[in-house]
Amino acid sequence: MVDILHKVGIKSSSPNDAYKALTTREGLSAWWTIDTRGDSKVGGVLLFRFGDGGFDMKVLEFQPAKRVLWQVLDGPQEWIGTKISFDLKQEGDWTIVLFKHHGWKEPVEFMYHCSTKWAVFLLSLKSLLETGKGAPWPNEFKLDGWEEAAPRASTTAAA
Amino acid sequence: MVDILHKVGIKSSSPNDAYKALTTREGLSAWWTIDTRGDSKVGGVLLFRFGDGGFDMKVLEFQPAKRVLWQVLDGPQEWIGTKISFDLKQEGDWTIVLFKHHGWKEPVEFMYHCSTKWAVFLLSLKSLLETGKGAPWPNEFKLDGWEEAAPRASTTAAA
Numbered sequence: 001m002v003d004i005l006h007k008v009g010i011k012s013s014s015p016n017d018a019y020k021a022l023t024t025r026e027g028l029s030a031w032w033t034i035d036t037r038g039d040s041k042v043g044g045v046l047l048f049r050f051g052d053g054g055f056d057m058k059v060l061e062f063q064p065a066k067r068v069l070w071q072v073l074d075g076p077q078e079w080i081g082t083k084i085s086f087d088l089k090q091e092g093d094w095t096i097v098l099f100k101h102h103g104w105k106e107p108v109e110f111m112y113h114c115s116t117k118w119a120v121f122l123l124s125l126k127s128l129l130e131t132g133k134g135a136p137w138p139n140e141f142k143l144d145g146w147e148e149a150a151p152r153a154s155t156t157a158a159a
Numbered sequence: 160m161v162d163i164l165h166k167v168g169i170k171s172s173s174p175n176d177a178y179k180a181l182t183t184r185e186g187l188s189a190w191w192t193i194d195t196r197g198d199s200k201v202g203g204v205l206l207f208r209f210g211d212g213g214f215d216m217k218v219l220e221f222q223p224a225k226r227v228l229w230q231v232l233d234g235p236q237e238w239i240g241t242k243i244s245f246d247l248k249q250e251g252d253w254t255i256v257l258f259k260h261h262g263w264k265e266p267v268e269f270m271y272h273c274s275t276k277w278a279v280f281l282l283s284l285k286s287l288l289e290t291g292k293g294a295p296w297p298n299e300f301k302l303d304g305w306e307e308a309a310p311r312a313s314t315t316a317a318a
Binding site for chain 1: 161162163164165166167168250251252253255257258259266268270271272274275278279281282285300302303304305
């Protein structure tokens with residue numbers, strides 16, 4: 001089992017504002033993908049779409065201003081069953097987001113890609129909370145040819 | 160043991176150009192830190208400085224246009240003994256960089272920070288090779304309060 005870990009600090013925000021950006025469709029669609037659907041409550045399923053592909057996430061845990069935990073129900077094969085958590089805390093002027101995407105079976109090349117891509121989206125979350133403007137899909141920073149041709153998630157269909 | 164993994168694609172570059180950016184002081188100082196010193200050859204030691212702190216890396220492996228491997232001799236305690244590799248390949252119009260920082264003993268919070276920070280610097284490498292301009296320290300994108308006060312590496316002194 002290998003994990004993707006990230007940390008960003010958000011200036012002059014609050015764990016509560018970060019929590020809102022992670023638990024409301026409006027918030028999620030402002031930093032991850034504009035095409036965010038579904039039911040953002042414990043036991044509910046959120047649908048994140050990136051053109052042809054995407055992820056279905058079951059909400060496992062919501063602790064206001066503290067923690068969010070999802071589990072991947074559907075999406076690229078490598079993601080299914082993995083869990084994604086966001087832990088929030090305040091440190092001085094900074095709201096800290098500790099991100100973990102855990103339960104990957106193997107460190108395949110797609111995992112390398114997803115790790116860097118999560119960083120890109122977490123910087124979008126940071127920007128949203130600091131400036132009011134994130135860069136959700138389809139306007140996020142592109143990393144490589146996989147994304148130029150089509151969202152990588154769509155290759156699941158070929159798997 | 161836990162690893163930090165990343166992948167970036169660089170458009171209209173070549174594995175050879177990426178290799179130069181990873182193996183010459185001129186290249187390294189244009190995307191990682193402007194204060195890069197030492198001897199960039201197998202068996203040599205490179206000194207990367209970020210103000211008060213930094214990393215000393217022994218060069219373990221150079222495979223032209225293919226692979227670079229360093230081992231950390233000195234720096235923050237958590238880094239000592241870890242290894243950092245860059246694997247290069249061409250895929251169509253894209254030069255692919257697969258990055259691995261391996262040998263972390265524990266997934267401490269500093270590892271979360273370093274993971275995201277490596278993404279920031281790899282995006283700087285991508286920018287350098289695509290546009291001629293990277294964002295090395297001290298002009299890199301800042302992630303959190305650790306960096307605002309002083310480079311995190313300097314806290315080693317307190318460890």
